[in-house]
Amino acid sequence: MKKTLIIFFLSFLAVNIKAQDNTGEQKKANDWVAELKLNNAKKEETVKNLIFNHLVAVKDWHNSHPASTVPAGINPRTGEKLNELHRSIIADSAMPETVHKTLMDGLRQELTPEQVIFILDKYTIGKVDFTMKGYKAIVPDLTEQEEKTIRTYLEEAREMAIDYKNMKQISVIFEIYKDKSEAYLNANGRNWRQLYKDYVNKVKAEKAKKSNEK
Structure with a gap:
């Protein structure tokens, strides 16, 4: 029983830590959508979720695919050794295209072209x-x-x-x-x-x- 309670507590704690870790992404989504002044609660919630899910997906991929996962080779175009920033970009560029497509398709469905540009400018x-x-x-x-x-x-x-x-x-x-x-x-x-x-x-x-x- 005691062991079960400990496992439950740790699981509960892990979920809450994860939720806390995403507060920055949630704030961005909330603030950006608020500035659009959509005056439509359903649309606001949809757009917030699109942005939030995308921000979290980008962060999670970045955190789980550090620069160290890319070999420290050279840039074949310049011959220069890849630095850590370049390696991190290579790692992040391998994120599934569906992450980008889901956001953009959703924004274009819910917002005007001008509103989509506004959100991209916020990013x-x-x-x-x-x-x-x-x-x-x-x-x-x-x-x-x-x-x-x-x-x-x-x-x-x-x-x-x-x-x-x-x-x-x-x-x-x-x-x-x-x-x-x-x-x-x-x-x-x-x-x-x-x-x-x-x-x-x-x-x-x-x-x-x-x-x-x-």
């Missing part, structure tokens, strides 16, 4: 608009077609990035698509390296001017 702390702002600063005469193409790349990065656990990983995913954006500019008559160099020099000159004015 990635608005990195699409932030990065786009950077491109416009570096390339002031960015054409409408260039802006459209780059934004499309960044939106692809945003949707891919939601399946990763932390901002370091998310930033690496965005770097993949930033490389694509810069290659696109170079292929269409721009010189990205020179544009970036000119921008950095301009920022330094402006800072120096402000400093001298004080």
Whole structure:
């Protein structure tokens, strides 16, 4: 009897610890959906569950597939040794595609396209608009077609990035698509390296001017 009670208590404790471990994910789901102001209790609950289940699935996969599960080899594209961050991304990228599909299909069924974008921006702390702002600063005469193409790349990065656990990983995913954006500019008559160099020099000159004015 005593042994049975101990087992029951440990099981109860394990369940509660697991529930406590997911409070952060639940808070995110609740807060993000609250900001949508859906005014529909059933829809709110459905969307909350979609987000919560996805966040927990991403976290659980990440925690159960550490970087150490990926051999410390090299990046076949660059020849550089894989660091721990790269290895963690490789491990997390093996998460079943159904996790991503379930979330996206559910969001698109319950929400408008604008509301889906809002949720994806919450996952990635608005990195699409932030990065786009950077491109416009570096390339002031960015054409409408260039802006459209780059934004499309960044939106692809945003949707891919939601399946990763932390901002370091998310930033690496965005770097993949930033490389694509810069290659696109170079292929269409721009010189990205020179544009970036000119921008950095301009920022330094402006800072120096402000400093001298004080």
